[in-house]
Amino acid sequence: MPEKRPTLRALGGRGVTIAVPKGRILKPLADLLEKVGVRREALLADDRTLMREDREAGVSFLLLKPDDVPTYVEYGAADLGVVGRDVLLEREYDLYAPVDLGIGRCRMMVAGLPDRPAPPRTLRVATKFPNIAAAHYARRGIPVEIIFVQGSVELAPITGLADVIVDLVESGETLRQNGLVTFETICDVSSVVVANRAALKLKRDAIAPILAALEPARAATTDARTASPGTRRASRSAG
Ligand SMILES: Nc1ncnc2c1ncn2[C@@H]1O[C@H](COP(=O)(O)OP(=O)(O)OP(=O)(O)O)[C@@H](O)[C@H]1O
Numbered sequence: 001m002p003e004k005r006p007t008l009r010a011l012g013g014r015g016v017t018i019a020v021p022k023g024r025i026l027k028p029l030a031d032l033l034e035k036v037g038v039r040r041e042a043l044l045a046d047d048r049t050l051m052r053e054d055r056e057a058g059v060s061f062l063l064l065k066p067d068d069v070p071t072y073v074e075y076g077a078a079d080l081g082v083v084g085r086d087v088l089l090e091r092e093y094d095l096y097a098p099v100d101l102g103i104g105r106c107r108m109m110v111a112g113l114p115d116r117p118a119p120p121r122t123l124r125v126a127t128k129f130p131n132i133a134a135a136h137y138a139r140r141g142i143p144v145e146i147i148f149v150q151g152s153v154e155l156a157p158i159t160g161l162a163d164v165i166v167d168l169v170e171s172g173e174t175l176r177q178n179g180l181v182t183f184e185t186i187c188d189v190s191s192v193v194v195a196n197r198a199a200l201k202l203k204r205d206a207i208a209p210i211l212a213a214l215e216p217a218r219a220a221t222t223d224a225r226t227a228s229p230g231t232r233r234a235s236r237s238a239g
């Protein structure tokens, strides 16, 4: 007999707007939300609509650039959001972050060319995360020049733009294929649910059951990952 899962509507999740990132997190998020009764197609529709909904579940989704998710939630344009910890660490937001979803797992790391001697000047660090990188080197008491880049960060040490990079590493494959190695881990990253503080109070009856439903779904996802040999291999090669 097929497993019967409670829908968010049955749990009380009505009229809740959730800001979600439209990149690599969307599919794992759809897998996770399916466990709490949200139709996958509601999130993964093959079209260019940016606002989608699952009427039965009583939730609508705003598809956003990852960096914009906390902004929509902080200002109340969305009640909840899903965002990587990297985004929350890079800028300050007034948000409540009650649930770690355990998806989008990767690490913020320092990487560069192997066996490169220390430069005879201030260390240059290229990154999409200038605040995280600056805070890391400030904690270590190392003066650095931060060079902001938007992507393809791995090119910076190869071309001489910078000595090292601070970037996200998941499998380590991008580093490996570009001849770079990791030097240190700054922090672990995963995607969390963030909530608008006012909505949490005013829409408590609708939001609390969603957060409660996501907790066990998250735990199931984490267990599945732990059981996967592929996942273990991937994380070892990142070091
Ligand atoms: N290689 C990765 N493996 C796992 N998670 C990652 C990886 N890179 C990024 N993430 C996580 O996924 C989130 C979204 O990343 P994604 O690559 O979809 O967007 P982006 O490249 O940051 O933004 P943009 O849409 O502007 O390209 C990041 O904020 C981070 O938490």
Ligand SMILES: O=P(O)(O)OC[C@H]1O[C@H](OP(=O)(O)OP(=O)(O)O)[C@H](O)[C@@H]1O
Binding pocket: 150, 151, 152, 153, 154, 167, 168, 169, 170, 171, 172, 173, 174, 175
């Ligand atoms: O360890 P891996 O599994 O190889 O993943 C790491 C890569 O993923 C991210 O880049 P993304 O794919 O988002 O491209 P970007 O250069 O546009 O940021 C990150 O910036 C690394 O380049």
